[in-house]
Amino acid sequence: MSILERVQAVAESLTRAEHLLVREVIAKPRDVALGTASSLAQRTGVHEATASRLAKKLGFESYANFRDAIRQEFIVKAGPATRVRNTLEAAAQNGDILNELIAREVEALTALPDYVDSSRISDAVKALTAARRVFIFARGNAVTLSTMLARRLLRMGVEVEVLSGDGRDLAEQMLGIGADDVMVLFVFRRQPRHFAPLVERAHHVGAGTLAISGSIGPALTPAPKLLLSAPRSGSNDSFQTLTVPMAITNALVLMMAQMNQDATLERLETLGELISNFESR
Amino acid sequence: MSILERVQAVAESLTRAEHLLVREVIAKPRDVALGTASSLAQRTGVHEATASRLAKKLGFESYANFRDAIRQEFIVKAGPATRVRNTLEAAAQNGDILNELIAREVEALTALPDYVDSSRISDAVKALTAARRVFIFARGNAVTLSTMLARRLLRMGVEVEVLSGDGRDLAEQMLGIGADDVMVLFVFRRQPRHFAPLVERAHHVGAGTLAISGSIGPALTPAPKLLLSAPRSGSNDSFQTLTVPMAITNALVLMMAQMNQDATLERLETLGELISNFESR
DNA sequence: CAGAATATGCAAGCTAACTTGCAAGACATA
DNA sequence: TATGTCTTGCAAGTTAGCTTGCATATTCTG
Numbered sequence: 001m002s003i004l005e006r007v008q009a010v011a012e013s014l015t016r017a018e019h020l021l022v023r024e025v026i027a028k029p030r031d032v033a034l035g036t037a038s039s040l041a042q043r044t045g046v047h048e049a050t051a052s053r054l055a056k057k058l059g060f061e062s063y064a065n066f067r068d069a070i071r072q073e074f075i076v077k078a079g080p081a082t083r084v085r086n087t088l089e090a091a092a093q094n095g096d097i098l099n100e101l102i103a104r105e106v107e108a109l110t111a112l113p114d115y116v117d118s119s120r121i122s123d124a125v126k127a128l129t130a131a132r133r134v135f136i137f138a139r140g141n142a143v144t145l146s147t148m149l150a151r152r153l154l155r156m157g158v159e160v161e162v163l164s165g166d167g168r169d170l171a172e173q174m175l176g177i178g179a180d181d182v183m184v185l186f187v188f189r190r191q192p193r194h195f196a197p198l199v200e201r202a203h204h205v206g207a208g209t210l211a212i213s214g215s216i217g218p219a220l221t222p223a224p225k226l227l228l229s230a231p232r233s234g235s236n237d238s239f240q241t242l243t244v245p246m247a248i249t250n251a252l253v254l255m256m257a258q259m260n261q262d263a264t265l266e267r268l269e270t271l272g273e274l275i276s277n278f279e280s281r
Numbered sequence: 282m283s284i285l286e287r288v289q290a291v292a293e294s295l296t297r298a299e300h301l302l303v304r305e306v307i308a309k310p311r312d313v314a315l316g317t318a319s320s321l322a323q324r325t326g327v328h329e330a331t332a333s334r335l336a337k338k339l340g341f342e343s344y345a346n347f348r349d350a351i352r353q354e355f356i357v358k359a360g361p362a363t364r365v366r367n368t369l370e371a372a373a374q375n376g377d378i379l380n381e382l383i384a385r386e387v388e389a390l391t392a393l394p395d396y397v398d399s400s401r402i403s404d405a406v407k408a409l410t411a412a413r414r415v416f417i418f419a420r421g422n423a424v425t426l427s428t429m430l431a432r433r434l435l436r437m438g439v440e441v442e443v444l445s446g447d448g449r450d451l452a453e454q455m456l457g458i459g460a461d462d463v464m465v466l467f468v469f470r471r472q473p474r475h476f477a478p479l480v481e482r483a484h485h486v487g488a489g490t491l492a493i494s495g496s497i498g499p500a501l502t503p504a505p506k507l508l509l510s511a512p513r514s515g516s517n518d519s520f521q522t523l524t525v526p527m528a529i530t531n532a533l534v535l536m537m538a539q540m541n542q543d544a545t546l547e548r549l550e551t552l553g554e555l556i557s558n559f560e561s562r
Numbered sequence: 563c564a565g566a567a568t569a570t571g572c573a574a575g576c577t578a579a580c581t582t583g584c585a586a587g588a589c590a591t592a
Numbered sequence: 593t594a595t596g597t598c599t600t601g602c603a604a605g606t607t608a609g610c611t612t613g614c615a616t617a618t619t620c621t622g
Contacts, residue, residue, distance in 0.1 A: 317608085317609060317610085318609070318610060318611095319608095319609070329609085329610075330610090330611075330612080332610095333610060333611060333612085334612095336610095337611095343610075344609090344610060345609090
């Protein structure tokens with residue numbers, strides 16, 4: 001019975017302090033595994049006695065046994081032996097889909113800075129910040145990202161227009177676009193039918209265009225004014241996820257938040273501070 | 282100064298028993314790191330006092346310090362976190378948001394297999410495959426993932442119902458749920474208000490429930506029948522992206538496609554083949 | 563081989579960590 | 593608001609693990 005299962009089993013009866021402890025255990029199991037009950041308690045801001053009691057509540061005979069279980073699960077089980085399996089080749093060999101997927105994602109993410117550099121993102125941020133309205137276009141799976149970006153921009157107080165529908169609908173929604181606006185287009189796989197007309201229209205009225213895209217990015221015609229493109233995970237003909245473009249989009253949003261902060265408030269030191277401020281609930 | 286260097290420094294003056302101890306430490310550093318002085322002594326066939334003295338001979342103040350050093354060297358430093366840690370700290374220092382974000386994502390993805398194992402995903406796949414209909418629930422940012430999953434399932438010919446709206450609307454949409462159905466719930470941050478009633482209703486009629494979630498996963502009440510949860514990137518209180526849960530969702534979809542393939546066609550060898558077949562356009 | 567030096571085990575002592583009874587506080591309930 | 597239940601921290605008690613003085617065994621040296 002795993003730690004997570006044990007937590008689930010008693011989830012209903014967890015108190016506030018116990019909840020905090022559980023969170024910490026799940027977030028940093030390796031630290032907890034190597035520390036003492038007091039160190040866990042101290043970092044969590046509760047008394048060590050509560051940690052001891054939690055262990056019993058989860059069905060362990062003592063805190064020591066609890067910690068042993070964490071070690072088993074997060075240090076011994078996840079030891080160097082399993083690490084080998086995490087390599088792409090090994091995972092593919094074993095038909096281990098989860099690990100193969102992860103290996104591919106990590107590989108693609110790691111390569112991302114080779115394709116997109118911070119100054120390009122800065123340019124995009126400046127354009128978006130200066131924009132009166134932001135139009136967002138996506139087709140197929142990419143709508144996943146357009147809804148995400150739309151939500152985030154809205155929360156930052158940006159006026160957002162999500163383009164939807166086909167031909168006539170699109171045309172109508174585009175009527176209002178002006179020189180102060182920016183259009184963001186998510187494009188993967190093939191260039192969608194409406195891409196060219198949309199970009200042409202935007203350029204015609206003097207609006208900015210930003211494409212967030214995969215390997216096709218550079219081949220898009222007409223070329224958008226700004227382009228953030230990086231290959232997605234996997235090889236050309238295999239499964240391609242939205243992880244990489246999502247990272248680009250997140251970086252964009254974060255830098256935008258940071259720049260706006262810079263303008264008004266004092267600069268926050270860490271990403272953590274920046275965001276907990278920005279995304280407070 | 283590493284353990285090995287310390288050993289080398291006093292190599293000449295090592296006694297027979299000390300030599301045995303050192304051998305064991307070098308052969309199984311991780312076991313030693315997690316054990317006590319007595320356990321090391323016992324396995325080596327010497328007295329625990331000798332282990333204590335060896336620690337001092339190697340220049341440590343106590344056996345505890347010696348063990349801490351072993352832990353640092355063979356567990357902490359070898360851990361998945363540390364590999365990324367350097368990049369992360371450098372990036373954070375320079376305010377390089379893109380690289381910091383990427384480092385965090387990689388760290389979180391790498392830890393994913395510690396929390397979700399393939400057999401759990403298999404269970405979820407079996408439930409989804411057997412389901413007559415799949416209901417999907419998400420709130421806030423999580424809708425990004427629900428739309429993604431809905432699209433993918435639809436493409437696979439699964440009947441999907443995306444739950445939307447509030448109170449009354451939800452209740453109406455839930456009227457039709459039956460024992461053959463499965464409800465998938467995406468839950469991050471706090472447990473949403475409608476979570477409990479939905480799960481209770483589903484369980485009441487005998488439907489399955491699957492939660493895809495972050496660190497709260499195990500603390501959800503009532504507990505879903507199936508749970509796929511892993512901490513998201515970043516620390517508890519900072520920016521958290523959907524990268525990890527998206528990877529879980531992708532793995533789920535892929536394994537589902539594979540199992541369906543298995544049933545009808547011959548098994549495809551690689552993920553690439555599998556998918557280019559499955560997602561051909 | 564004798565004597566000294568060193569190594570090792572034993573066991574008592576010590577320390578840090580964990581456990582638990584108790585009381586104060588928080589929260590729900592009537 | 594009063595009462596009871598539940599939660600939490602405190603502090604004393606307990607335990608496990610580490611240390612160290614001492615005695616015996618072993619090895620080295622002349």
